[in-house]
Structures are given as C-alpha cells and as structure tokens.
Amino acid sequence: MKTEEIINEWGIYMHEKYVIDTNVMLQYSSVLKKYNNIILNSAVLEELDGLKKDEGLLGKQARDVIRILETSKNVTYECIDIYDNIPTEWEQNKRDNKIIASASKNNAILISNDIAVRKKAEIMKIPVYKFEGDQDCELDYKGYKEVVLSHEQQAYHYENIKTIDYNLLENQYLAIKDEDTGSIIDTYKQTNKGLKKVSYDTVNSRSLGKIKPRNLQKELLFDMLQDKNTTIKCCTGKMGSGKDIVMSSHAINALESNKFEKIIFVRNTIETKNTKPIGFLKGTLEDKLMPYCMPFADHVGGRFGLELLIQNGKVELQHLGFIRGRDIKNSIIYCTEAENLTKEHVQLLIGRVGEGSILYLNGDFKQVDDKIFESNNGLNVLINKLKGHKNFGFVQLEKTERSETASMADILD
Numbered sequence: 141m142k143t144e145e146i147i148n149e150w151g152i153y154m155h156e157k158y159v160i161d162t163n164v165m166l167q168y169s170s171v172l173k174k175y176n177n178i179i180l181n182s183a184v185l186e187e188l189d190g191l192k193k194d195e196g197l198l199g200k201q202a203r204d205v206i207r208i209l210e211t212s213k214n215v216t217y218e219c220i221d222i223y224d225n226i227p228t229e230w231e232q233n234k235r236d237n238k239i240i241a242s243a244s245k246n247n248a249i250l251i252s253n254d255i256a257v258r259k260k261a262e263i264m265k266i267p268v269y270k271f272e273g274d275q276d277c278e279l280d281y282k283g284y285k286e287v288v289l290s291h292e293q294q295a296y297h298y299e300n301i302k303t304i305d306y307n308l309l310e311n312q313y314l315a316i317k318d319e320d321t322g323s324i325i326d327t328y329k330q331t332n333k334g335l336k337k338v339s340y341d342t343v344n345s346r347s348l349g350k351i352k353p354r355n356l357q358k359e360l361l362f363d364m365l366q367d368k369n370t371t372i373k374c375c376t377g378k379m380g381s382g383k384d385i386v387m388s389s390h391a392i393n394a395l396e397s398n399k400f401e402k403i404i405f406v407r408n409t410i411e412t413k414n415t416k417p418i419g420f421l422k423g424t425l426e427d428k429l430m431p432y433c434m435p436f437a438d439h440v441g442g443r444f445g446l447e448l449l450i451q452n453g454k455v456e457l458q459h460l461g462f463i464r465g466r467d468i469k470n471s472i473i474y475c476t477e478a479e480n481l482t483k484e485h486v487q488l489l490i491g492r493v494g495e496g497s498i499l500y501l502n503g504d505f506k507q508v509d510d511k512i513f514e515s516n517n518g519l520n521v522l523i524n525k526l527k528g529h530k531n532f533g534f535v536q537l538e539k540t541e542r543s544e545t546a547s548m549a550d551i552l553d
Contacts, residue, residue, distance in 0.1 A: 157248035161239055162187050164253050164271045166201045168524065170281075171251065171271055172208050172215065179246055180209075182219040183238040197525065204309070204528060211307070218242060226264070240264065281527050283375075283534040284313035284360055294318070294325070302334055309528030311370065313338065313360045313535070324356055329363065332530065338363045345392040347440045351385070354541055358382060361535045365390040365500075370533035371493060374478075374501045374522065377537030383502040384476055388439035391472050391500065395454055400496075401470045402453060406489065407432045408460045408480045429457045435476050460485060463492055470496040478519045479503035480510065486518035 158175045162184050165171060172178065191202035209215060226232075226241045236257050243250040243266045250261045250268045261268040285308060289297060297304060297316065306314055308330035316326040327338040340362035342352040353359040361375055365387065377383050394400050407429075430443065437446040440455075449455040458466075460481075475481070475489060478501040486501075493499050503519045526532040 157246045159239060159243040159246065159248045159250050160184075161250070161252035161254060161257060162235075164251050165205045166191075166198065167253065168271055169201070169204050169208055170524075172205070172212055175251070176214045178212075178215045179242055179248060180215055180217050181238050181242040182217065183235040185217065187235060197529070200528060201525075207307070230260075236260070240266065243268075281523060281534075282536040283311075283364075283527075284315060284357070284536075286315045286317055288317045288319050288322075290319045304335075306330075306335075310530055311364075311367075311533050312528070313363075315356055315360075327356070327359065329367075340366050343389045343393045345389055345396055347392060347445055348385070348389045351389040353386075354382075355539055357535055357537045357539070358386060358541075361386055361537065362390075364533035364535050367533055369530065371498045371531045372490065372501070372522075372526065372533070373498065374519075374532070374534045375537060376479075376503055376505065376519070376523075376534075378504055378506065378540055380540040381504075381537035382541045383504075383537060384435050385439050387474065387476075387500050387502055388436055391474055392440060394472060400472050400498075402472075403449075403455045404458050404468055404471050404473045405433055405436055405455060406458045406460055406463060406473060406475045407477055408485065429459060433457055436474070460488075464488060466492045467494045468492045468497050469494040472498055472500060474500045476502055477504075477507070479505055479508050479517065480513050481518035482512065482516045483518045483521045484516075486522050 157177050157179055159179050159181070160171060160175070165184075165188075188202045188206055191198055192206060193199060194202070226237050226244065230237050236254065237260075239252070240250065240257065240261055242248070243261065244264055248266075250257070250266050251271050252258055252261070252268060253270055258268045258270065285306065287306060294316070308314060310330055310332060312330050314328045314330065314335065315324050316328075317323065318325050328335040329338055330336075338359060340353070340359065342350055343362070344350045353362050357377075364370065364375075365373055367373075373387075375383050375387070391403050395403060430437075430446075433446065434443070437443050440446050440449060446455065450457065473489060473492060478486070480503075481489075489499060489501070501519065501522070505517075505520070508514055508517070523534055527534060
C-alpha cells in the first residue's frame with residue numbers, strides 16, 4: 141500500500157484511517173492535529189487515564205493529550221475483540237497488540253515510535269510510520285496564541301474572565317486582537333490560577349542603557365524573563381530578532397541588582413556550516429572561547445567590556461564539554477545559539493542548574509550548523525517536552541529588529 145500524504149488547506153494530513161500509539165501522543169501531542177480520521181483503541185485511553193495521575197512530566201503530557209482529545213473532532217474510539225486480528229501466539233491482552241489489532245481491523249496506518257510495535261506491524265503487512273513531525277516546532281508552538289474578538293465577544297471575555305477557557309498551556313500567552321482595527325487590546329499569561337495580565341518593567345543597565353520592547357513578542361519576552369517562577373527561560377527567532385540583546389539586558393540588569401552572583405556563558409563551539417575551520421587557537425581557555433562569545437560581548441561593551449566583567453568575577457566563560465559535574469548556584473546560565481545542541485546537551489545544561497540559579501537559552505532553527513542537530517535537536521525537544529510546565533517559559537520572536545538592511549536577509553529564503 142502506498143502511503144503518500146495529501147495535505148488539506150488547514151495543513152491536516154488526509155488519509156482513510158490512522159491508529160496512533162500512546163508513546164507518540166505523549167511525546168508529540170500535536171500529532172492529534174496533524175492527521176484526520178484517527179482511531180484510538182480503548183487500551184490507549186486506559187493507559188492515558190492511568191498516567192494522568194502521575195505528578196511528574198509524564199502525567200502532564202497525559203493530561204495535555206486528554207485535553208486535546210476532549211475537543212478533537214477527527215478522533216473516533218473503539219473497543220474490539222482482538223482474537224481475529226493478531227496471530228494466536230501473541231499475548232491477547234497486551235496493550236501494544238490491541239493497538240496493532242485496531243490498525244489491522246481498520247486497514248489503517250499505524251503511527252508508533254516503538255521499534256518492537258513497528259516490527260510486529262510490518263510482520264502483519266500493516267503500513268507503519270515513525271512520527272518525527274515536530275521538527276518544525278517553532279511553527280506549532282510559539283509560546284503565545286492570538287485571538288481576534290468582535291466587540292460582543294470582547295464584552296463576553298471581560299464578563300467571564302475568571303472562567304473563560306482559551307485552551308492554553310500553563311505559562312502560554314494570549315493576545316486579544318480587536319476584529320475591526322486588528323490592534324492588540326490586551327495580553328495575558330495562563331497560570332494555574334487563571335489568566336494573568338502581562339506586566340513588565342523596562343530594563344536599565346550600565347552597558348546597554350534603557351531597553352524597552354518594540355513589538356508584541358518582545359513584550360511577552362520581557363514578561364517571561366521577569367517572571368520569578370520560571371527557572372528555564374527560552375526564546376527562538378530569526379537572525380536579528382533581538383534574542384541576545386533582550387536576554388543580555390535582563391541578565392546584566394539582574395547582575396547589577398545583585399539578584400545573581402554571576403553569569404555563566406555557555407555555547408557549543410560549532411563553526412558556521414560550510415566554512416573552513418580556523419585551526420588551533422593559542423592562549424587560555426578564555427582566549428579560545430572569546431570568538432564564540434562575541435554575540436554576548438556585543439551587548440556588554442564589546443570585548444573590553446566582557447573582559448572587565450570576567451576580571452571582576454561577574455561573568456564566567458564555560459566550554460560545553462567541561463560543564464559536566466558542575467553544580468552552579470545563584471547564577472544565570474546563559475546559552476546562546478542553542479539550535480546547535482542535542483537533547484543530551486540540553487539535559488546536561490538543565491542538570492547544572494543549582495539552588496538559586498536559572499537557565500537562559502535562545503536559538504534559531506534556520507541556523508543549524510551540523511546534520512546531527514537536524515535529527516537530534518535539543519532545543520526542539522526542550523520546547524515540545526517542557527511546554528506547559530510551571531517552571532518553563534518560552535516565546536518565539538517573529539520580526540527582525542536589528543536594522544532595515546538586516547531584515548533583507550529574509551528575502552533570500
């Protein structure tokens with residue numbers, strides 16, 4: 141059977157039927173929006189029902205899936221007698237076998253990231269996919285949602301602000317737009333206590349002066365970086381969108397306000413793809429790392445300003461390869477160009493966050509510089525796995541702000 145996909149005008153994959161394994165939904169809940177005519181075996185629902193009580197990340201993922209299923213119109217459910225649909229030597233009541241049986245009975249494509257399930261499906265001549273569709277996560281989850289409301293809908297919104305449900309994840313932002321003017325009339329953040337109005341301060345530092353947001357996404361980023369409850373703060377955006385200047389200004393301001401003892405600057409020392417390596421760099425570790433730290437140095441007074449901060453013990457340059465085993469307390473761990481990190485790299489960084497510390501990460505998915513980061517992208521995994529976690533904040537920046545000339549780079553896409 142050929143399984144070429146046809147994508148309709150809403151970007152939903154169209155095919156006769158699909159059966160989706162639990163592991164895929166837990167890892168990529170967006171799969172439920174990618175495919176039409178989905179069939180879920182009752183064994184999957186039973187597993188989700190059991191997992192939702194877990195207090196960790198797995199429980200959160202299960203609850204996210206259940207929340208999506210509640211409103212999904214492209215999902216049907218079934219409970220079948222599996223004895224006629226799988227080999228007799230297979231365990232009849234095993235969850236995986238019931239899922240395979242559903243695919244067999246309905247002549248459906250099975251979507252599973254479990255190698256054993258895929259191999260068993262292949263034995264039964266069932267077409268099977270491994271789902272890796274969230275590589276474009278910056279398109280699927282931006283950290284905020286825009287809603288256009290008429291005047292009547294706005295009135296309803298304000299009258300029911302404490303109970304209205306926009307299907308947001310925790311720490312996801314909401315921007316309310318006026319239907320007539322298209323202008324933003326209010327912005328909120330989803331908390332465990334309901335919608336909270338976005339509120340932020342301008343940021344002032346000796347090296348950068350006063351910084352204030354220029355657009356909606358920057359306002360949300362200011363709010364996220366100033367949120368005391370999030371300990372992992374992440375943003376993505378195209379080149380020149382202001383990721384580093386906003387993060388640097390907040391990091392330096394926090395340092396000057398004595399909220400943290402130092403900034404630990406980390407970057408994977410990956411050179412831009414299709415360029416020639418410059419070879420061995422002489423000098424100390426700081427001398428070797430300095431060329432990779434210039435995106436940060438540009439916002440703290442150049443190389444001289446960065447060296448002064450290092451001499452005063454306020455900034456520490458750290459090689460990613462030497463950070464294992466560190467317990468970093470009362471600091472901002474700042475990682476730029478995080479699109480060049482694997483999942484294991486990101487896990488390593490998160491594991492360094494000690495008492496009183498927070499983690500900043502930013503990156504641009506269009507600037508991945510090695511094939512390994514295309515198949516194993518840690519920034520992608522971070523966003524998809526932690527979105528909705530109470531300690532995680534994320535905003536995607538949309539507009540190039542560096543200069544009118546810099547924005548012309550987008551024309552070449």
